[in-house]
Amino acid sequence: MTDASPARALGFRPLYLQVKESLVRRLIEGSWQPGQLIPSEMELAREIGVSQGTIRKALNAMTAENLLIRRQGHGTYVAAPEESRILFQFFRLVRDTGERTFPTSRVLSWTKQRAEKEEAEALDIAATASVWRIERVRYLGEDPLIVEYISLPARRFPGFEKLTDIPNNVYRLYSERWGLTIGSGTERIKAIAASAEDARHLGCKRGTPLLRITRVAFDLEHKPVELRISRCLTERAHYLSDLK
Amino acid sequence: MTDASPARALGFRPLYLQVKESLVRRLIEGSWQPGQLIPSEMELAREIGVSQGTIRKALNAMTAENLLIRRQGHGTYVAAPEESRILFQFFRLVRDTGERTFPTSRVLSWTKQRAEKEEAEALDIAATASVWRIERVRYLGEDPLIVEYISLPARRFPGFEKLTDIPNNVYRLYSERWGLTIGSGTERIKAIAASAEDARHLGCKRGTPLLRITRVAFDLEHKPVELRISRCLTERAHYLSDLK
DNA sequence: CAGTGGTCTAGACCACGCC
DNA sequence: GCGTGGTCTAGACCACTGG
Structure with a gap:
């Protein structure tokens, strides 16, 4: 939608990977704590300024790496060392x-x-x-x-x-x-x-x-x-x- | 799609998984041979009668299980025991x-x-x-x-x-x-x-x-x-x- | 019931490989 | 240039959970 990403000529990196990295950084820096419920897809999409589908792809990739736990009807949680x-x-x-x-x-x-x-x-x-x-x-x-x-x-x-x-x-x-x-x-x-x-x-x-x-x-x-x-x-x- | 008799409440099966199973069957039965190039997403979508996105999700799931190999600009191949x-x-x-x-x-x-x-x-x-x-x-x-x-x-x-x-x-x-x-x-x-x-x-x-x-x-x-x-x-x- | 994640669709455009 | 898979978007609907 708001195409505010100019430098994409060389060194191509998919948007959802950039989003994923910025979300992983929240885990590393501790602004998202283990066990915590994170914002919904829609909220993240609005906040970051990409579509819900892109957020979803980033969250699913993180879930595949055991960083998040997603529960339908419930929300997305930061994985804890249970x-x-x-x-x-x-x-x-x-x-x-x-x-x-x-x-x-x-x-x-x-x-x-x-x-x-x-x-x-x-x-x-x-x-x-x-x-x-x-x-x-x-x-x-x-x-x-x-x-x-x-x-x-x-x-x-x-x-x-x-x-x-x-x-x-x-x-x-x-x-x-x-x-x-x-x-x-x-x-x-x-x-x-x-x-x-x-x-x-x-x-x-x-x-x-x-x-x-x-x-x-x-x-x-x-x-x-x-x-x-x-x-x-x-x-x-x-x-x-x-x-x- | 199969056991359609009992309560659907717990028997839901996503379309892309049904598609995936039907494609896996082609591998099992040998109609797709190891190493072979399979039809493009668009062709499969037309043939099976679902959208390209659903085919893609099925193919990506199979790729994640090492059953297929996908190459951008080239096509999708059946994984061979190389x-x-x-x-x-x-x-x-x-x-x-x-x-x-x-x-x-x-x-x-x-x-x-x-x-x-x-x-x-x-x-x-x-x-x-x-x-x-x-x-x-x-x-x-x-x-x-x-x-x-x-x-x-x-x-x-x-x-x-x-x-x-x-x-x-x-x-x-x-x-x-x-x-x-x-x-x-x-x-x-x-x-x-x-x-x-x-x-x-x-x-x-x-x-x-x-x-x-x-x-x-x-x-x-x-x-x-x-x-x-x-x-x-x-x-x-x-x-x-x-x-x- | 409202809100969440999950699925499905459709269309547009991008990066890649080969002719 | 053309066709491939890959990305991104937008909107609709479905299934699940809890109040």
Whole structure:
């Protein structure tokens, strides 16, 4: 309608993608908070000055990336790091019976240290930067299943030392305390033999085959936020991956 | 459109989904062959009697499921089981260097036998049905990487015994010889210790930790077509999984 | 009932690839 | 230039939700 977009000769970018980016920025900057109901399509269309169809295409694209949740007859919400969603999107270890349950955690330690080379590379920080390290054991019911080592770039988590405990759902912690939303991740899996330390934590023999899952989790700007190495027993559970 | 008898309150099916299903049927029945250029949006709209926009939504949904490939200025093609696509969609083992290359294969045997319980359950066939079993070792370059056991329901692969060899890309074989298109799959991963047989094939020690990947692959009707158990060395490679 | 997102249509124009 | 898929718009109607 109001064709007020002159510079489109070179470097073409569809309008709905520009709209999407400006809306994602609202999420990044926190003007739209997780769980919040956002304005309706019509309101956004009026505000931004494009048609409802263009808004819709932007919102649907964001929904496909798990950034929004749309409910007919209700409205559009900012996706929140709820356990049920985390469980499906980020937790791929499933009991052999098929149940998907969120594991509980027992935190062993959290300390601030100089980054190791692997951490610095994965988190894209200086080799001299410091990281917070969390070490915990995770259980499915009574059974220890995972020994987990989480590394966080200290610069992006100011005041981390003031925490009195580490909750089970750390992605909600990142979101609520530092406004960091985890939007995507990559996992690399190898088979390894349990170390003496693994054996102690998991109650298995040394040398037992384990999955070692190396995850890098990214925020909405696709910058790495977390490195997580999980060493998992797979006697009663398995890693589930959909090919589609 | 089908079950039109009971309450419509919960039985609503959007037009574009009905269109999509009728187009998918053309793929299943083979009236559209892999690699083929299909009619343009305008032609399909005229033929089916809906608007171009509805056709577009159906085609885009199919493209999102990797059934079609659309190229602006060119047309819409039926996706073919090309190596590059298979590599990206179905082969998740990546060299630690980051290279994604299609492994080569050395076939050890293919035989027809009575299904084991695990095979019958995964393939949803009778406990007394017979299956074709393929056993092969796969290599990245010179290095043996995977011992692979493939099971196929014999009823869906008539004339299998006439094969003189098994090509590396079996999904293309299924497609070209039996018109079976693999559209999706599920993988379940555990860590195991190499058996004596694994050790012989992979050139590793007995007890070396391996990934055991159990894949069930489905056709376009979501019926299971293949059970594949891969036992993988992960010393120079890893399994890659994207969380999004 | 009003308001939301979801579907469907129709027409115009744009970017792309090939002749 | 022509035909393709891709974008954008506008308006109508449908299905779902809650007050």
